[in-house]
Amino acid sequence: MSTRSARTLIIAGLSVLALAACTSNTPEAEENTGGNAAPQGAAAGKNDEPGQKVRIGFSAPAADHGWMGAITKATQAEAKKYPDIELIVAEGTNDVSLQISQVETFINQKVDAIVLLPFDGAALTPVAVKAMEAGITVVNVDREFDSPFAARTTILGDNYGMGRSAGTYVCQQLEGKANSVVAEIAGIDSLPLTQDRSRGFKEALADCGLKVSNRVAAEFTVESGERAAANLLQAAPKIDAIWNHDDDQGVGVMAAIKNSGRKEFFVVGGAGSANVMRDIKAGNSLLKATVIYPSTQGADGVRLARLLVQKKALADLVEVEVPRTIQLYAPVVTKDNVDQYLPTAFES
Structure with a gap:
């Protein structure tokens, strides 16, 4: 770090x-x-x-x-x-x-x-x-x-902090892999909160020499998440990590990823839903972390x-x-600390 x-x-x-x-x-x-x-x-x-x-x-x-x-x-x-x-x-x-x-x-x-x-x-x-x-x-x-x-x-x-936390986690996971391809699935681009999240993510990645190679925006809904993720996967033949801003739209994101059959990357969520945390805890998903936005x-x-x-x-x-x-605060939830955050998580 x-x-x-x-x-x-x-x-x-x-x-x-x-x-x-x-x-x-x-x-x-x-x-x-x-x-x-x-x-x-x-x-x-x-x-x-x-x-x-x-x-x-x-x-x-x-x-x-x-x-x-x-x-x-x-x-x-x-x-x-x-x-x-x-x-x-x-x-x-x-x-x-x-x-x-x-x-x-x-x-x-x-x-x-x-x-x-x-x-x-x-x-x-x-x-x-x-x-x-x-x-x-x-x-x-x-x-x-x-x-x-x-x-x-x-x-x-802390929307900016969400981006910083997500970017810092991605940097830690991709340490030493200078040519890594990092993708971002944002929320509604016109909202200041989305802009703050993206800015924090970009700046955190820059600290470790990475950048956002592919970026799409959704609308915080399941349907828009699935569309945005499908477009991203089609445009990027290689990805090492994806940060999705919102776990609600993430339901659609993960559906698109499942349909694609691709497994070469890991996914970081955003907001901290209970279903994402359960997937993280189970350890049988591409979802490896989520960043809390407290409900x-x-x-x-x-x-x-x-x-x-x-x-x-x-x-x-x-x-x-x-x-x-x-x-x-906008902490990162991983398999190591998920039990601490599950009691206050929301259902997507």
Whole structure:
């Protein structure tokens, strides 16, 4: 691993430690021993104790693929763990106007907080600002708003980090093979998240003297994944490694590969679906790894919204307020560590 790659992974690791703080506030964590005392309720071990009732509105896009469905499911499950949370879930929608209307309804209901994964961050920015101006705590999930005034805290996956992690893994597997052919099956090319993933992948490969020799784009669906992979396999008579951005579209990718009968390469997935992890664990597939894009972001948003409304902090940090931005880590899952990640994986 190059110095630059190592530095990137270390920085990403610090981010995930920050997140772990909001998900590990157990009584055993540590005791408040005096000195610079934390705010009321923020002492370690206190955060999970019942506090004031918190009404949280949650809105996300339609669950039209496994990852998005897992976001909503995990959010609802997390809210049920806390007797002081009342979660109001709006129906998932890819209609921007309808999602804006949902947030307007939350404002009229005078909820304490809104956890919002916008279908379009820019389009939902004005109504999120309106909610904040109404005194409602907004937690922005995954797709960023255009204004820093639209949310108190933002929880992000690491799309660039996904590409870096995938590229670093490919470099490790192809070490010493300077003429290796690396292919990439991206998601929707017009999306910034796809562009970030591709940029991270390209830069990680450059660190070890490799490049993307063949690239196609799909649309995060099974059907588009199968079409894109079939086109790639037809255009590239030799491939050593493929990185597929998304495990949902990867169902189609793997179908196209099976139909081709080709086996000279290995495949790295993206997002971290349970079916891919099971294939990795079984060891009888071309799938050797996948890069996590957490489907826990909405659940983490609910936890943070509760802490913010109850004026608590992350008990494992010295900082006395919840951070403005938390970026989740993008680890590589292999046969060696798959059991660690399977419990929170989503079904494609």
